[in-house]
Amino acid sequence: MLSTLIWLPLVGAIVVAVAPATLSKLLGMGVAAATLVVGIVAAFSYQVDDGMQLTETYTWIEAFGVHYALGLDGLGLLMVLLTVALVPLVLAAEWFTADDTDGGGARAFVAWTLALESLSLAVFCATDVFLFYVVFEATLIPAYFLVGGFGRAGRGAAAMKFLMFQLAGGLVLLASVIGLYVVSAEQGEPSYLLSDLAALDIGTNAGRWLFAGFFIAFAIKAPLFPLHTWLADTTEKATPGTSVLLVCVLDKIGTFGMLRFCLGIFPEASEWATPVVITLALISIVYGALVAIGQDDVLRLIGLTSLSHFGFITLGIFAMTSQGSSGAVLYMVNHGIGTAALFLIAGYVLHRRGTTLISEMGGLEKATPVLAGLFLVAGLATLGLPGLSPFVSEFLVLVSAFDYAWYVGAIAVTGIVLAAIYVLWMYQRTMTGPTPPEVEGTTDLDVREIGAVAPLMAALLLFGFYPAPLLDVANPFTDDLLAHVGVEDDGPDVPAVDPDHEAGTEEEAH
Numbered sequence: 001m002l003s004t005l006i007w008l009p010l011v012g013a014i015v016v017a018v019a020p021a022t023l024s025k026l027l028g029m030g031v032a033a034a035t036l037v038v039g040i041v042a043a044f045s046y047q048v049d050d051g052m053q054l055t056e057t058y059t060w061i062e063a064f065g066v067h068y069a070l071g072l073d074g075l076g077l078l079m080v081l082l083t084v085a086l087v088p089l090v091l092a093a094e095w096f097t098a099d100d101t102d103g104g105g106a107r108a109f110v111a112w113t114l115a116l117e118s119l120s121l122a123v124f125c126a127t128d129v130f131l132f133y134v135v136f137e138a139t140l141i142p143a144y145f146l147v148g149g150f151g152r153a154g155r156g157a158a159a160m161k162f163l164m165f166q167l168a169g170g171l172v173l174l175a176s177v178i179g180l181y182v183v184s185a186e187q188g189e190p191s192y193l194l195s196d197l198a199a200l201d202i203g204t205n206a207g208r209w210l211f212a213g214f215f216i217a218f219a220i221k222a223p224l225f226p227l228h229t230w231l232a233d234t235t236e237k238a239t240p241g242t243s244v245l246l247v248c249v250l251d252k253i254g255t256f257g258m259l260r261f262c263l264g265i266f267p268e269a270s271e272w273a274t275p276v277v278i279t280l281a282l283i284s285i286v287y288g289a290l291v292a293i294g295q296d297d298v299l300r301l302i303g304l305t306s307l308s309h310f311g312f313i314t315l316g317i318f319a320m321t322s323q324g325s326s327g328a329v330l331y332m333v334n335h336g337i338g339t340a341a342l343f344l345i346a347g348y349v350l351h352r353r354g355t356t357l358i359s360e361m362g363g364l365e366k367a368t369p370v371l372a373g374l375f376l377v378a379g380l381a382t383l384g385l386p387g388l389s390p391f392v393s394e395f396l397v398l399v400s401a402f403d404y405a406w407y408v409g410a411i412a413v414t415g416i417v418l419a420a421i422y423v424l425w426m427y428q429r430t431m432t433g434p435t436p437p438e439v440e441g442t443t444d445l446d447v448r449e450i451g452a453v454a455p456l457m458a459a460l461l462l463f464g465f466y467p468a469p470l471l472d473v474a475n476p477f478t479d480d481l482l483a484h485v486g487v488e489d490d491g492p493d494v495p496a497v498d499p500d501h502e503a504g505t506e507e508e509a510h
Contacts, residue, residue: 001045002054002070002125005038005080009087010118017111025095028110032088035117039084046077049476052127057193060131064181065190069128074477075329078470079124079256082336083249085455087117093344093452094241097150109150113245116142120249124256130192132261133177136217136253137170143250151238152356158230158237165230169220176213179206180265197265198484204268211269214261215277222254222310225284232295235303236356240347243299247306247343248336255313255332259325259481263317267485270318277318278404282411284311289418293425298346298356301426302339305382308415309335312397315412319400320487325478327396330470334389334463338381341456345375348449349430352442358426363435368444372431374453379427381460383419389463 012031016024046053055071072080091113119139126132140163148159177192183202184190191197202210220227231251235243263270288307295301313335316328348371349364350356365372381388384395394416402409463470 001038001042002056002072005035005042005084006070006118006122006125008038008118009035009114009121013111013114013118016107016114019107021105021107024105024107024110025091028114029088029091031114032084032091032117035121036084036088039080042072043077043081046072046473048074048472051476051480052195055127057127060128063190064130065184065192065196066130067128067191067193068131069193070122070125071127072125073480074473074475075256075259076124078329078333078473079252080121082252082333083117083120083124086244086248086336086340087113089340089344089452089455090241090244092448093347094239095448097239097241097347109146112142112146112149113241116146116245116250120253123253127194128192129177129180129194129197129261129265133170133173136173136257139250139253140166140170143246146242146245147234147238150242153237155237158233162230162234165220165227169217169227172213173217176210176217179210179213183210194260194264200265202266207266208269208272211262211266211273214257214266215273218254218257218262219280220254221257222251222314223307224254224280224310224314225287225307226280228284228288228307231307232291232300232303235306235343236297236300240299240343240350243303244340244343247303248340251306251310252332252336255310255317255328258314258317259329263320263481263485270485271320271487274318274320278315278408281311281315281318282408284308285315285412285415286311286418289415289422292422293418295422296358298349298358298361298426298430299343300356301358301422302342302346305419305422306335306339308419309339309382312394312412312415315408316393316397316400319397319404319408320482320485321400321403322475322478322482323396323403324400325482326471326474327393327400329474329478330467331390331393331397333470334381334393334460337456337459337463338378338388338390341374341378341453341460342382344453344456345371345378348445349375353439358429361430362433363431363439364442365431366435367439367442370444370450374445374450374457375431376427377457377460378453379423383423384416387464388460389467390460391464392467 009031016027019027052071052073057067057069060066060068119135122135144159144163147162148156181190223231285308288304292301292304313328313331316324353361381390384391401412
């Protein structure tokens with residue numbers, strides 16, 4: 001099933017690339033919808049609490065212990081579902097965006113989008129480190145062409161900067177991947193399977209050096225301060241749909257890798273590096289929010305908010321508590337939903353106003369009330385308003401931060417205050433105020449545009465009031481991970497109450 005999930009969009013990308021241009025959008029949407037169906041079937045086939053499932057393992061390069069190995073646990077399943085859900089929404093929202101560009105037109109845009117989906121799914125399903133590395137690097141190819149081929153003036157330079165940063169991280173990661181081969185070969189048969197690597201007795205010094213290589217690559221991908229400078233340039237110049245794929249899917253590989261590989265293979269080194277990582281996470285939270293406040297380009301502003309959000313995710317991961325780990329996994333999903341909505345709606349604003357400069361906007365609220373209302377909801381989700389899904393994950397991360405140290409929690413909380421400033425100020429400057437004459441006849445969102453963001457809005461509300469389905473999938477993974485790391489966590493699991501358990505007393509129920 002996982003091979004079908006991965007190869008379906010890749011084959012679809014090839015078919016779209018050679019099919020008549022007039023059919024490219026419909027073919028792409030059909031392939032994306034079929035991939036979504038396979039992802040849903042995989043989710044229904046998944047049994048909570050059963051560890052890695054739907055596994056496939058075939059020998060690939062026997063001499064080096066390399067396998068074509070796939071599997072899903074709770075973390076991988078949530079990332080897969082996020083990916084297969086976002087791609088058809090992006091294609092729907094960007095239906096006319098790529099028609100008249102020098103990047104190859106709509107056919108190229110759809111083909112590269114499906115290719116990126118395929119490779120991202122392979123990353124989230126890979127249970128062999130070498131296979132992970134191959135597809136980790138391969139994601140750069142469609143991402144580079146999506147950024148460089150479609151968007152605004154200056155996108156070529158932004159694409160090159162993105163590629164250089166990512167390649168640098170990949171080279172560092174490659175050194176650690178080779179180091180893992182050396183360590184595994186010294187202790188018997190070489191193997192890149194996660195199950196074999198997790199059982200290795202990696203020496204302290206070797207483990208810390210190898211951890212550094214993995215972490216640097218993932219800190220660039222996430223991104224984390226100070227390796228973040230490619231992010232704002234990319235989101236400013238790329239199309240909003242491309243930014244959704246990069247920030248809400250591709251960048252999740254960074255925090256996914258921290259959980260899967262840094263903590264999973266190098267638990268001692270992860271604990272050793274925790275003070276430094278938490279410091280970088282706090283800087284990312286505050287710095288990203290402060291810089292976002294001063295931006296005049298709405299797409300650049302949204303990109304910089306993600307620097308702050310990825311700081312929260314990293315903080316939750318390395319706080320190493322049940323609340324922090326579950327909150328981080330939940331944050332990855334909720335950030336993908338909320339930020340995707342914000343980017344897509346900002347794209348609708350760009351289409352109507354012809355500019356992304358906040359200083360040149362204003363007064364859209366009366367002319368396009370539906371657009372303004374959805375933009376406000378997406379912005380409120382970004383700042384963590386209670387009742388919307390990001391609040392739940394942000395709350396769990398902050399609980400873990402205060403549990404780690406009171407001053408860590410106090411610094412992290414400032415990110416919430418700053419988020420309220422950059423979101424509400426952005427909304428005020430773009431949507432409120434007198435309606436200029438050139439805006440008075442602006443049309444509101446049509447059925448296609450509303451349909452592309454409506455599922456995201458529904459998810460923000462549903463998981464804001466009822467996050468249990470996501471947490472029920474995430475908790476077994478985080479419990480197993482913390483047990484592997486060897487961290488004793490006295491905090492309660494989330495959710496704390498087993499629905500099948502009937503408490504005998506009021507105190508027990510509490």
